[in-house]
Amino acid sequence: MKKIWMIFLVYAVMTLTACASSSSESNKNKAEDAKPIKAIEKVIEKNIPPVEPFRIEKKSKNFLLIGVDSSDEKASRSDTIMFARYEPLEKKIKLISLMRDSYVKIPNHPFKYSKLNHAYNLGGKNLLKETVEENFGVKVDHIAVIDFIGFVNIMDTIAPEGLDVEVSKSMIEDLNLKVEPGKQKLHGADLLSYVRFRHDKMSDFGRVNRQQEVLISLKEKVLDQFSSLEGIAKFPEVIKFTMQNVETDLKFDEAFSLGASFILNPVTDIQTLRVPVSNSFENKYFQHAGAVLKLNFEKNEEAIKLFLNEDD
Template identity: 60%
Template sequence: MKKILIVFLLAAAILSGCTSFLQKENSKDLLENSQPENKSEEINQEKNPFKISNETRNFLLIGVDSRGEEDSRSDAILLARYEPSGDSIKLVSLMRDSYVKIPDYTYTYSKLNHAYYIGGKELLKETIEQNFGVPIDHTAVIDFQGFIKMLDAIAPDGIEVNVTSAMIEDMGLELEPGKQKLKGSDLLSYVRFRHDGQSDFGRVDRQQEILISLKDQVMNEFSSPAGIARLPDIVSQAMKYVETDLKLDEALSIGASFLMNPVTEIETLRVPVSDSYENKTYEHAGAVLQINFEENTEALKQFLEAEKK
């Protein structure tokens, strides 16, 4: 099975993790060797897959609760910010039950994930931008089938997680509680589990946990110049698993910036932040999180714009 460069949606959009621990000296040598030596090669410079991206970008990463059905809701909603000059990626999980204002919606307000249901990724993007004041440069969407395929490709031996008795019963697993390695569809069930006291908040924690774990799983894929040379083909294959407005040359450009500026950390935030919301119920929307927008937009702004100390 072909190795995949994507770490769930995060890496699908910004090619995360796999170059996190790559030595800059090796990557510089390869990148320098990819530059044209004569004028005829210079004509094709725009096609050079190792053109470096220097732009800070915000990505909307959407996991949908679908196995191929036409209608679906966004099961996971994340914002990711990549700054080529830094050594970390900032990842924000937006709670899907957040009660937000949806543009041109009959009831004005509803759950955040309802925006995707009625208007797809474009309406969800617009809703986030208007409610939280964060401009979004690119979107990427993946469904359950794509998620399982990538998990099996990236981590064929599974990922070690802490499995509780409640999870084992809910998922129908023949395992003992404690540290266990889960694969593909079982990992999907793990990140979607919410039948305990933590509900969706625990689900968000597990989504972030798996993203960070997958980063380490693929670090060896590009730990050598030979691995870097396979970048264009692997990125092309990886992008088949997602629906994204990120073009192949843009993905390659961002990937090349990782080679020059390795990312060693994923910083995370959950919105709404602690003590900034109330549990409410509305007839048209059901149980929601009624959030303090002023507090959360400020927390989000500080998190995304703060420089690492």
């Protein structure tokens, strides 16, 4: 059975939930907007100093979050694809789960159209970014990629006591979980099994719901862990460890600033959307791609714009 791996949700919460990073030059030009925090500045000096001092950012940024089944970009496919926007002034995160079987136009693909997750296999994260931008009318500022090993490593670090989730009998039997049906506390490896499960009547749609559920649950775990002085003292090392388990174009000082911003100016609202939206797709089959979701792109792009509060 092909293994399906979930993207690093913890990374999304710790850094992407505060993903309003800007360039070093931009930070210099907007020094008057900076709000340095003495406690964190002392931690920076004592541990791993970022290139730029910590600032609470104000500009919204968009991230493409990619979960893959292998660390080898040429041999893997992206089985989890999320578009995440952080809006610091509104203290909001907006998550759009893009169904991997969406039938989309892939630049330079021999058949022009194929499943969305084929783009990563054909051209890696950059081709997937280009495909998402072209088909869904969004702009990606940064990319984060994680495989199953990174997910388990970070999950066990950020939420060592586990997360409470609802486990069904069919899920327990299929994944060989050592728990009873109902509300259970799952840890790293079992949480990975939980978010990858799709062998019920909901299939990939249920899997997307569980991915979003776990991501939202992690927000409070992050805040709890770093709300004390002891937690803040560990923060630079945790960010460093996180970046060792995630492939991203973020630099350390950017990631540190983003994570610290989230702790000091926490998000109060996480909104989610699944694309394709209801009544905007058909189940189709193409020989070169298999079973796919054939989208009404006009309806879905309009739904995305409305969700992101963007004008034409």
